Amino acid sequence: MEKPSATYKISFFSTQPYDKIFFEKYNADFGFQLEFFDTQLNLKTVQLISNSSIVCVFVNDCVDDAVIAELAAKKVEIIALRCAGFNNVDLEAAKKHNIRVCRVPAYSPQAVAEHAMAMILTLNRKTHKAYNRVREQNFSLNGLLGFDLFGKTIGVVGTGNIGKAFVKIAIGFGCRVLAFDVAVDAQLEQLGVVYSDLDTLFKESDIISLHCPLNENTKHIIDAQSLSVMKKNVMIINTSRGGLIETSSVIDALKEEKVGYLGIDVYEQEEKLFFKDLSADIIKDDVIQRLMSFPNVLVTAHQAFFTEEALTQIALVTLNNIQELIQKNSIENQSALLV
Known part of the structure; x- marks a missing residue:
């Protein structure tokens, strides 16, 4: 039938x-x-x-x-x-x-949360660079210095399903977690997460991971003003939506060495690039080319869910x-x- x-x-x-x-x-x-x-x-x-x-x-x-x-x-x-x-x-x-x-x-909230942590670990310990070096028989450690995640403050913007999964991973690494969301999660508070306003989160975080939706209230939540109050050498991770970051401002902050690390799995103009094999093409997007020219920037092509x-x-x-x-x-x- x-x-x-x-x-x-x-x-x-x-x-x-x-x-x-x-x-x-x-x-x-x-x-x-x-x-x-x-x-x-x-x-x-x-x-x-x-x-x-x-x-x-x-x-x-x-x-x-x-x-x-x-x-x-x-x-x-x-x-x-x-x-x-x-x-x-x-x-x-x-x-x-x-x-x-x-x-x-x-x-699968865990898929995106785990990818966000993978980007943090990769940027920090530079395993992608170490892999390429060793394949070329270069066993030097110069330029591969990282830091302990243990004890660092991670600011999590958005504690929905994905943010919540990421918070639990961060706690497992022994990190102090600050969070911002329109709704406070009592279970996360019991685990030791401290909810704060955005300004406090930006000021106190060593690492900031974005897990909020893109809407009129969150568009360019990372801009020149928010970047100005962040710690020098801050790490910013975005596995949510490209529009959360004002790309021109973060490029300026990278050039000024205010942002020490940037990991993005999403990009404002990604619809022209991501999910395509452009290896034989000339990419005309100067912004993404500039981003990828920084040694402390990691770009993945909307892979976190995969x-x-x-x-x-x-x-x-x-x-x-x-x-x-x-x-x-x-x-x-x-x-x-x-x-």
Whole structure:
């Protein structure tokens, strides 16, 4: 017997080979028709959609008012984000056109939290440089000096699922943890986390790790003003959204040696770069080229989420969200439903 889901077609945008592998694997239990496009969704590529009632998008797809109007004209009923962030979706436009929007609010907080700590350890102990040196038979330790994480103060901006997982890792290293969030987590306080205002966090932290969503209140939370009050040689880690950092200001702070280390897994203009092999191309983005020229900057290409456990949860939760919206017009996990 044909599954009810088989009558529904999902068009995926910004897909990579691993997206197809995981979604096809777990769709066996749902029975949707799946269509994959490697291109990003925007006003031009929206024309690729044909007879799909659902679109599935990722972090760098453009789902603004104009695109949503085209989706409505094509009778798309659901926009399913296979990620937690939704700053690239015009929710008011979706509501106006009666299109439901869902997301994956928590797929594997540990994946992102562990990557943030990996970036800290790499920048500090310079294992990436040591690896390359030894392969070239250079066994010198000059230039590889690090510091003990134990006893250092780590400021965590945002203590949701990912921030909370990161805090627990930091505590395991023996760090003092300062935190800022609109909601205080009593469990973290019991573990010794001290909640403070942002200014205090910026002033007292040796390392600052960003784990908050991007919105009008957090855009460029790291800017010239906040950088000015930070400790000299501060380390800044961003595995959340590129727009949290005003890139020009952090470049100035790197040049002035105010920022001692920068680790970013996200970048404001990443949609033109990340998830693509540009090794044979000339990159015209002078800002990312300048960032990568610093020896104390580590850039990874939106890799923090990339674990087998996370991809499994992303596929399962996304498909389940869609099925619940079709069958019940609601989702049991209310944090997954945006409109």
